[in-house]
Amino acid sequence: xxxxxxxxxxxxxxxxxxxxxxxxxxxxxxxxxxxxxxxxxxxxxxxxxxxxxxxxxxxxxxxxxxxxxxxxxxxxxxxxxxxxxxxxxxxxxxxxxxxxxxxxxxxxxxxxxxxxxxxxxxxxxxxxxxxxxxxxxxxxxxxxxxxxxxxxxxxxxxxxxxxxxxxxxxxxxxxxxxxxxxxxxxxxxxxxxxxxxxxxxxxxxxxxxxxxxxxxxxxxxxxxxxxxxxxxxxxxxxxxxxxxxxxxxxxxxxxxxxxxxxxxxxxxxxxx
Numbered sequence: 001x002x003x004x005x006x007x008x009x010x011x012x013x014x015x016x017x018x019x020x021x022x023x024x025x026x027x028x029x030x031x032x033x034x035x036x037x038x039x040x041x042x043x044x045x046x047x048x049x050x051x052x053x054x055x056x057x058x059x060x061x062x063x064x065x066x067x068x069x070x071x072x073x074x075x076x077x078x079x080x081x082x083x084x085x086x087x088x089x090x091x092x093x094x095x096x097x098x099x100x101x102x103x104x105x106x107x108x109x110x111x112x113x114x115x116x117x118x119x120x121x122x123x124x125x126x127x128x129x130x131x132x133x134x135x136x137x138x139x140x141x142x143x144x145x146x147x148x149x150x151x152x153x154x155x156x157x158x159x160x161x162x163x164x165x166x167x168x169x170x171x172x173x174x175x176x177x178x179x180x181x182x183x184x185x186x187x188x189x190x191x192x193x194x195x196x197x198x199x200x201x202x203x204x205x206x207x208x209x210x211x212x213x214x215x216x217x218x219x220x221x222x223x224x225x226x227x228x229x230x231x232x233x234x235x236x237x238x239x240x241x242x243x244x245x246x247x248x249x250x251x252x253x254x255x256x257x258x259x260x261x262x263x264x265x266x267x268x269x270x271x272x
Contacts, residue, residue: 003030003031004030004031004242005027005030005031005032005088005089005241005242006030006031006032007031008031008032008033008088008089009032009033009034009035009084009085009086009087009088009089010027010032010033010034010035010087010088010089010090010091011034011035011037011081011087011089011090011091011125011129012024012027012034012035012036012037012091012093013037013038013068013091013092013093013094013121013125014037014038014093014094014095014144015034015036015037015038015044015047015093016036016038016039016040016043016044016046016047017038017043017196017197018194018196018197018198018230019093019144019191019194019196019230019233019234020036020038020091020093020094021043021047021230022229022230022231022233022234022235023091023093023234023237023238024036024047024051025050025051025054025231025234026231026234026235026238027089027238028051028054028056028060028061029054030238032088032089033060033061033062034051034056034060034061034062035062035063035064035081035084035087036048036061036062036063036064037063037064037065037066037068037077037081037094038065038066038094039065039066039067039068040065041063041065044063044064044065045063047063048061048063062084064077064080064081068094068116068117068121069096069113069116069117069121070116071116074121074124075124078124078125078128081128081129082128086129086132086133086136087129087132087133087139088133088136088138088139088140089139089140089141089142089241090125090126090129090139090140090141090142091142091144091237092121092122092125092126092141092142092143092144092168093144094117094121095117095118095144095161095164095165095198096113096114096117096118096161097158097161097198097201097202098110098113098114098160098161099111099113099114099160100157100158100161100202100205100209100210101157101209101210102157103157103159106159106160110160111160114160114161114164115160115164115167118161118164118165118167118168119164119167119168119171122143122168122171123171126141126175126186130184133182133184134179134182134183134184136183137182137183137184138183138184139183139184139185140184140185140241141172141175141184141185141186141187142186142187142188142189142237142241143168143169143171143172143186143187143188143189144189144191145165145168145169145172145188145189145190145249146161146162146165146190146191147190147192147251148161148162148165149162149165149166149169149190150190152166154217155214156211156213156214157209157210157211157214158202158210158214168188169188169249172186172187172188172247173186173188173247173249176246176247176248177247179246180246180247185244185245185246185247186246186247187240187245187246187247187248187249187250188248188249188250189237189240189250189252190249190250190251190252191233191236191237191252192228192233192236192251192252193221193226193227193228194227194228194229194230194232194233195227195228195229195230196230199218199221199227202214202218203215203218203219203221203222228252232252233252236250236252236253237250237252239253
């Protein structure tokens with residue numbers, strides 16, 4: 001991979017595992033300095049150590065442990081990030097699939113938390129980092145969504161997840177129109193069916209909680225070998241970030257066994 005992002009600094013949320021971790025490795029290989037944000041300090045330290053083993057200098061990686069669902073902690077993290085200087089690339093990857101279960105049984109507190117993590121945190125980080133991008137005349141914002149937005153009926157009893165991801169996509173496309181001509185772009189990325197802890201979490205839920213349909217669907221992802229690796233999905237996103245596209249909804253372009261792309265589209269990629 002070329003050093004396409006040399007001299008750029010990228011902030012990745014949810015960077016401790018899965019797609020976020022893979023994005024950290026990929027963007028470092030492309031020359032970017034990194035700001036890695038996640039709830040788990042231990043996971044962030046593991047990513048930092050792995051990057052060091054790959055020859056990424058300690059001065060090129062900053063870790064910011066924070067719970068994006070907690071407003072005070074989020075504001076503290078934003079203040080810490082500001083001290084590091086301008087962020088050129090923002091990848092809003094952190095998300096929660098909870099609360100799962102029948103909509104009528106979901107407490108308001110859990111629904112609000114889902115919106116805090118999946119929507120409000122994205123807005124807060126974007127609002128904080130966008131002015132410097134606009135002043136510089138260059139910036140890239142990528143918001144990780146899900147194919148469930150295109151087929152919300154594919155994840156029955158995951159209403160909060162479907163609703164928050166739909167809100168995220170609307171926010172992104174509207175923001176992109178606002179940014180037209182500034183040199184800053186905002187795009188949605190639907191990562192496909194990726195072998196992550198979110199997939200594992202859903203598979204481990206009781207049928208009584210998530211229903212037979214979703215339980216069977218997510219277990220078939222494994223038995224039918226439909227899952228791609230976080231690295232495959234991250235590579236697909238990074239390949240698009242250098243371009244000038246704005247306001248698009250990107251679908252994963254993966255190859256190999258499992259989730260095959262057909263003209264940039266992954267069939268039935270509704271749960272990525």
